[in-house]
Amino acid sequence: MAGITFEQVAHSYERHPRGERDFALKTLDTTFEDGGAYALLGPSGCGKTTLLNIVSGLLRPTRGRVLYDGRDVTRLSPAQRNIAQVFQFPVIYDTMTVEENLAFPLRNRGLPAAAIARRVAEVAEMLELESLLKQRAAGLTADQKQKVSLGRGLVRVDVAAILLDEPLTVIDPQLKWLLRRKLKEVHARYNHTFVYVTHDQNEALTFADRVVVMYDGRIVQVGAPQDLFERPRHRFVGYFIGSPGMNFLPCHLAGDGLGIDGTEVVLGGAWFAEAAARPRARLELGIRPEHLQLATASEAGTVPAKVERVEDLGNYKLVTAMLGPHRIFAKVPEGREIGGDTVHLRFPPARTRLYADDELLV
């Protein structure tokens, strides 16, 4: 088991990168703690797979060093780094039985047969594969195969980290949650460092205790799932996490408050001082649809908006409203009736965030 540290790591697929733009992964300085369950989350092209390959050793970064527990492994191969990896499509040895598959990494390392048998039995029990041990791996279902490939990593007592590259892609939707739970159980029991790459926010937030959100070759936030939802540090995190994502309203300094662009609305509040300190920045207010409150009548601190649509989505209603030129979503409880074509929005200060040039101010 190991903590993984990145020192000034950057990677470009160009032979002679000229500027920042040529880097698929911009300069990175961070540490994945030993025993943590990490998820690398982001849309395709954000650099998460590049980062994973740098962790595993399939890719040598253009710049910087990778340390496992303080030991420089930048130039070591995946095998030398002693990591395990589960791929998007199950990789199993077709001609071997499940048992032989699980024993394979240990046999290659010349462990005594008794130790191998003990270890294989333990992992098979953990992954609920005992009844399949004598079966040929080729005949298994996709989720069983993924368990076998995970098992090949788990059998090694000394494995430094377990990497998972979109491991649930080929799993039936109905079986996904069982495998998710199994992954969490495995992590709770063995406490390996897990690095899980996915573009699916639900998968990342369900699996990880630390989510690393990546966007455009950069890490924009590392945090617990709840943090990402409640205090997105970057505009992208607000948009990407949650459904629908955070509402963003461009705004400017107006008197001693914030004026929402294109409207007469001025919001007073604690944001002002922070915003005034960044006079040249592009300012935006961010609020989640579930945090936006609807008042029945115009009252102090509310802002009128024109209702475009009210959708009954079962457990809640989704109100689409126009605040000047800006479209804004609000979630209201299912029993609540929305009468008329105007709603009065309230921005609770504790839940409203201010962003300057996409970065969280308050």
Added chain:
Amino acid sequence: MHKPTNNGAWLLVVPVVLLVAFNAILPLMAVVNYSVQDIFGPGQAYWVGTEWYREVLGDKRLHEALWRQFLFSGMVLLIEIPLGVLIALAMPRKGWAVSLVLVVLALPLLIPWNVIGTIWIIFTRPDIGLMGYSLNSLGIAFDHTASPLDAWITLMLMEVWHWTPLVVLLAYAGLKAIPEAYYQAAAIDGASAWKVFRYIQLPKMRGVLTIAVLLRFMDSFLIYAEPFVLTGGGPGNATTFPSIYLVKVALGQFDLGPAGAFSVIYFLIVLLFSWLFYQVLQNVGRGGAR
């Protein structure tokens, strides 16, 4: 989800069925017809039952030809399949070299079969052929028209040179289809190069290698044009394979009845062995599944 069924789809297969009927089934029936009659001329045929079969099965020269054929085909498979796999493994996987190597490899496959024989006749001639002359000037008496061994060596070399590229192409296609993740996983599991071959590359190539074995067996078992051009079945009967013998009987002596019986037996042997190979290769590494 399921596949839709449409009984009308059978109509689409009709052209192929007709083609196969004209190309294979009707001629085969004609041969079967010959094999049970004694034919003296047009309209003069007498039913003889299984007489020709008994005669042919007792023909010593045919036995020899058949054994010769098994030896030849066996050697072809033993040399071409491993050699083809080895070459495929050594081939570059990407870059400009790939297309170059592929074109060079495919060259022998593009040459007409009778021309191949001619090329090798000249190549091995002791007086002007590059190989024949070089060997003889090294003091090795090499003459495929005189020595049965030399004739076999020449024939084997020609066959390997001509057809190994096909095995290479098939094996290469099989290798290319293995996702990169398998190699990564094997490296992570600490597998040696031999184990990568044994547990990943070989199993993943099984499908294409089955096809390669079948093609090479059937093809080599029916070999005709090359030995006909190169050695004409000689020296003596050293390279007289069943196909050459068959042509001698059928066209040389015009013994249509025995030739027909012989053809049917020949056909059944090829069919039987192809089926056996197919069954064995399909089950290799699969027994015990489920």
Added chain:
Amino acid sequence: MSLVLDMVGKTVGEEMHLEDISLTLEPGRLYVLLGPTLAGKTTLMRIMAGLERPTGGRVLEGGIDVTRVSVRKRSVAMVYQQFVNYPPLTVYENIASPLRIAGLPRPEIDRRVREMARMLHIEELLDRLPAQLSGGQQQRCAIARALVKQARLLLLDEPLVNLDFKLREELRVELRDLFARQETTVVYATTEPLEALMMGGEVIVLDQGRLLQTGPTAEVYHRPGTTAVARVFSDPPMNLVRVAVRNGVAVAPGGLHVPLRAHLAHLPDGRHTFGVRAAHLSTRRRGEEDLEIPTEVTLAEVSGSETFVHVHHGGVDWVVQEEGVHEYALGEPLRIYLDPAHLYAFDHLGVLEAAPAVATERR
């Protein structure tokens, strides 16, 4: 012209794929075909399109039997899960292809292609080849090609399932608005209850080849006729527990006693099934009437802006839906609260007997 399915069935070999489906699709409306995988959605759509013949029943279009009329002679367009475009043709030519086949004059084709491309936000990509597009753009192109025909019937078979989460969210809204502007009858197949609710329109709930319920989408959601509909039309599936009713109290496994009041007051003694949506269970007490259930967490799953907490108590598995993203440790003890006012009651055959007042008011 309305499309009528009259006792349509499909059996392949021994296997029943569809059984006695009778439906009327009114022109210009949006229908959501909701059901889990293998429910028979694709087969039903293929029969509607004329790509497949039913083994029983009839398909009528404007009163005329079209059961055996080939798809080529019907006015149908289809969008699939996979992004199906002609690879060697540009986006423009892809969209134009059905119009060229129909033999429209060149200026008319040009006008329609550009209009459609604008509606789907792919005007900038008209000169590109499908391989040069992202998944979302490829599907936009396929949808444009289907819409441009202005066919009488447009069938979409889980068109967004292969797209990323955020893209799905975006395109779903666009599609719904697009359909609202068309005169085409739209049938939209999905496995996701939330997608069905967002699309709105009328819902056709299908499960294991059988038609379970039809009606306005939100209404069916709030008043599922059977436990089967409740299970299919709910994500996570509705919590269902078998209870025994005696003297105005229902007893559930695990020792839970539910006093029967309000809409549940008249339930007869005997076996029933109670259902409650995950969103109506809570981890906080919200009222006097709430019943407390001590449980143990088996997994907390995040879905969009909600957390589904799977818990376990006395042989019953519950799913609680919480707003926002929350973290729970496996095996953590958790008290959950159930408000009986949100309970659905089904009889021993699974037919709805009583629905919560909130749901009933809508009728």
